[in-house]
Amino acid sequence: MLRTCIVIAGVVVATAALQQATAASPSVVVWPGTVITYRDLPGGSGFRRSIAAGVAAWNRLNLGVQLEPVHGAADVTFSFTRGRCLRGKGGFAPAGFRAAGSRIVLSRSCPAVVRKLLVAHELGRALGLPVDDGRCSLMNSRAVSDGLTYVVPWKCSRRHPPAWIRSLIDPATAQTARLMYTPPLPPGAITLSVDAQGVPEISWVEPAQTTPATMVLARAASCPTDRDLAARTAAAVLAEAAAPGSRVVADPGFSQAGGSQCYRAFEVNPFGRAAASPDAISYVSGGPIAGFTVSARPVAGTSAGFSDTSQGGVSQWDWNFGDPASGAANVVETSDPAVGRMQSHGFAAPGTYEVTLTVTDPAGRASSMIEEVVVGGAS
Numbered sequence: 001m002l003r004t005c006i007v008i009a010g011v012v013v014a015t016a017a018l019q020q021a022t023a024a025s026p027s028v029v030v031w032p033g034t035v036i037t038y039r040d041l042p043g044g045s046g047f048r049r050s051i052a053a054g055v056a057a058w059n060r061l062n063l064g065v066q067l068e069p070v071h072g073a074a075d076v077t078f079s080f081t082r083g084r085c086l087r088g089k090g091g092f093a094p095a096g097f098r099a100a101g102s103r104i105v106l107s108r109s110c111p112a113v114v115r116k117l118l119v120a121h122e123l124g125r126a127l128g129l130p131v132d133d134g135r136c137s138l139m140n141s142r143a144v145s146d147g148l149t150y151v152v153p154w155k156c157s158r159r160h161p162p163a164w165i166r167s168l169i170d171p172a173t174a175q176t177a178r179l180m181y182t183p184p185l186p187p188g189a190i191t192l193s194v195d196a197q198g199v200p201e202i203s204w205v206e207p208a209q210t211t212p213a214t215m216v217l218a219r220a221a222s223c224p225t226d227r228d229l230a231a232r233t234a235a236a237v238l239a240e241a242a243a244p245g246s247r248v249v250a251d252p253g254f255s256q257a258g259g260s261q262c263y264r265a266f267e268v269n270p271f272g273r274a275a276a277s278p279d280a281i282s283y284v285s286g287g288p289i290a291g292f293t294v295s296a297r298p299v300a301g302t303s304a305g306f307s308d309t310s311q312g313g314v315s316q317w318d319w320n321f322g323d324p325a326s327g328a329a330n331v332v333e334t335s336d337p338a339v340g341r342m343q344s345h346g347f348a349a350p351g352t353y354e355v356t357l358t359v360t361d362p363a364g365r366a367s368s369m370i371e372e373v374v375v376g377g378a379s
Helices: 045-059 112-127 171-181 226-231 324-330 337-341
Strands: 004-006 035-040 066-069 076-081 102-107 143-145 151-153 191-194 200-206 213-219 235-241 245-250 260-268 274-276 279-284 292-294 303-308 316-320 331-334 342-346 351-360 366-375
Touching: 035 045, 045 066, 045 076, 045 112, 076 112, 102 112, 112 143, 112 151, 112 171, 191 279, 200 260, 213 226, 226 260, 226 274, 292 351, 292 366, 303 337, 303 351, 316 337, 324 331, 324 342, 331 337, 337 342
Parallel strands: 035 066, 035 076, 076 102
Antiparallel strands: 004 143, 143 151, 191 200, 200 245, 213 235, 213 260, 260 274, 260 279, 279 366, 292 303, 303 342, 316 331, 316 351, 351 366
């Protein structure tokens, strides 16, 4: 039987993935959020089952981020090229998060026996894992196959294939992926104040178990998220080594001539996985500063109390409880202080809700506070 050497990763790239984040600029490698969308572009019909198998293998690890198929624009796309499935022609994917999306390119000619392992390997690259040619693992960039009955990564035994081949992902690779995608402990809730010169100051508490880096981001158009952190689409007010305890940072770059920013704090692990503060606060120069508290942990089906703690002259209160299932009660817009300063809401179901309070002063300057509120089920 003719044995053909097939290279799983088309290009072996020396990678600096898994380096420790620097204090000033954490190395963004892994994907933010909880979902990575993917699309199998036309022309890869022979790979559809293999793509589904590779996706399922990674999703079974419960990394905290799931691969989900879409028909439109996607974070990860599978495309296909002509050519022989030989050394340098099996497939290729850039490592880790790409703001513009990651493209996995596969050779149509790769035989069916190779495809599942090939897809799983390239998904590992897209997830940010580095090539590891030193051992028998999924992330070994070379494989040996007869093209008909078997395929094993280089360094694996051909006579006695490892048991993990059936699940596609070896235990050491799974452990590395879990380490990369485990989020750090989040920072505490932030508070916003303005000093005598009109410069915003952001305060928060960092957890005792700190991560390599802490960051405070600012964004004018909308409040920053971990995707802004990964894509570098928000301004860094602070980026330095983490230190437990109470922290405060000023934003000296804030424009006092009608400037507007929304602030959020993040803890960042060595691989770019971030945990955000449970709230974000926006501020317009000279305007009010939104704030609210929740009386107790809400329980679905019962009323939870919300108290406005905003600073400055407020003439309008707009509450959005992030709970469309509650109907008209989801949004409250009022200029009545008695209604605006004290609110109650009964959430329709358990879950995490993004509650927003926007306050506006008589000059039309508005500030918003967004807070994630966890709603439990009835005991």
